[in-house]
Amino acid sequence: MTAVIKTHALTKTFKNHTAVDALDLNVPEGSVYGFLGPNGSGKSTTMKMLLGLTSPTHGEIELFGRELNPTSRTELLPAIGSMIEAPPGYGHLSGEENMRIVRDMLGLSNAQIDYALSTVRLTEHRTKLVRNYSLGMKQRLGIAMAIARGPSLLVLDEPTNGLDPAGIEEIRNLLVHLAHEGITVxxxxxxLDEIDKMANVLGILSQGRMIFQGTRETLFEHSLPDLIIETPDPEAVLAQGVDATKTQGGVVVSGINKTETAEMIHRLAVANVPIFEVRRVQQSLEDAFMDLTGREGLL
Ligand SMILES: Nc1ncnc2c1ncn2[C@@H]1O[C@H](COP(=O)(O)OP(=O)(O)O)[C@@H](O)[C@H]1O
Ligand SMILES: [Mg+2]
Known part of the structure; x- marks a missing residue:
């Protein structure tokens, strides 16, 4: 897969504090890349460097296969739509008036701003003042501004921050829709919850360092799912030295990898333990993340 964003040892140091520490980002074309990390872990600083809003202390950035530098900047940046930190937009103007400013600044057509407003489902609220918008509507207007010029890459900093579950769901559906249209997001x-189900590639930051980067599937492979064994004789399972908890109808074995699972099933079968069913339980992304970080609860 081609990388739309690639960085090599990207680093940002403020005085003696390293906010972003030797990041090797790889954002594949067409992906929804979920960039996760607790507050202060360096997400906004990284995104600002990608957009040329702040310069790296060390390291390189490649966008669409070309190095980002003062010369390439003006050619590369128009292909990127972005929203960093708070959503933009003037409160005393309507959504539509804000979009007209964007239209005039970027030389867009009315059709482009109509399309952007309808994509974020703000058409019916276009004449309302932005200060009367809900936070979710403001975020969506910010996304409309970012997509109006038809970028091939969208960089959005915490667009779901502070939204209620319905608002988060709306943004999630919107971003998945944009990805289907061919925009890398x-x-x-x-x-974690806000990114779960939306991102197909994840980059997880902790204190400026990347602690995981890859697909959700790979993250799940790192994780140790629980195993549910249905049996009429839980004691027989425990008698085989299996570290399990009794439940109704069987036992649960927590955090067990595939090799251990195979060995355990073999052991139980040899011992003639009656088993109706064995299944691995699909974990939430949060559980997988916790396993990866040794359940230290980084987020
Ligand atoms: N302009 C700045 N000057 C000094 N420190 C900064 C500046 N911007 C960010 N930081 C520090 O860099 C770290 C990462 O911040 P940030 O990128 O905003 O994290 P996140 O977006 O993940 O919450 C934090 O410790 C923050 O205090
Ligand atoms: Mg931030």
């Missing part, structure tokens, strides 16, 4: 969050 890099989206940050400090909450």
């Amino acid at each position: 890099m989206v940050s969050s400090h909450l």
Whole structure:
């Protein structure tokens, strides 16, 4: 897969504090890349460097296969739509008036701003003043501004921050829709839940360092799912030295990898333990993340 964003040892130091520490980002074309990390882990600083809003202390950035530097900047940046930190927009103007400013600044057509407003489902609220918008509507207007010029990459910093579950769901559906349209989306969050189900590639930051980067599937492979064994004789399972908890109808074995699972099933079968069913339980992304970080609860 081609990388739309690639960085090599990207680093940002403020005085003696390293906010972003030797990041090797790889955002594949067409992905929804979930950029996760607790507050203060360096997400916004990284995104600002990618957009040329602040310069790296060390390291390189490649966008669409070309090095980002003062010369390439003006050619590369128009292909990127972004929203960093708070959503933009003037409160005393309507959504539509804000979009007209964007239209005039970027030389867009009315059709482009109509399309952007309808994509974020603000058409019916276009004449309302932005200060009367809900936070979710403000975030969506910010996304409309970012997509109006038809970028091939969107960089969105915490667009779900502070939204209620319905608002989060709306943004999630919107970003997945944009990805289907062929736009690569890099989206940050400090909450795993907000990114779960939306991102197909994850980059997890902790204190400026990347502690995981890859697909959700790979993250799940790192994780140790629970195993549920249905049996009429839980004691027989425990008698085989299996570290399990009794439940109704069987036992649960927590955190067990595939090799251990195979060995255990073999042992139980040899011992003639009656087993109706064995299944691994699909974990939430949060559980997988916790396993990866040794359940230290980084987020
Ligand atoms: N302009 C700045 N000057 C000094 N320190 C900064 C500046 N911007 C960010 N930081 C520090 O860098 C670290 C990362 O911040 P940030 O990138 O905003 O994290 P996140 O977006 O993940 O919450 C934090 O410790 C923050 O205090
Ligand atoms: Mg931030």
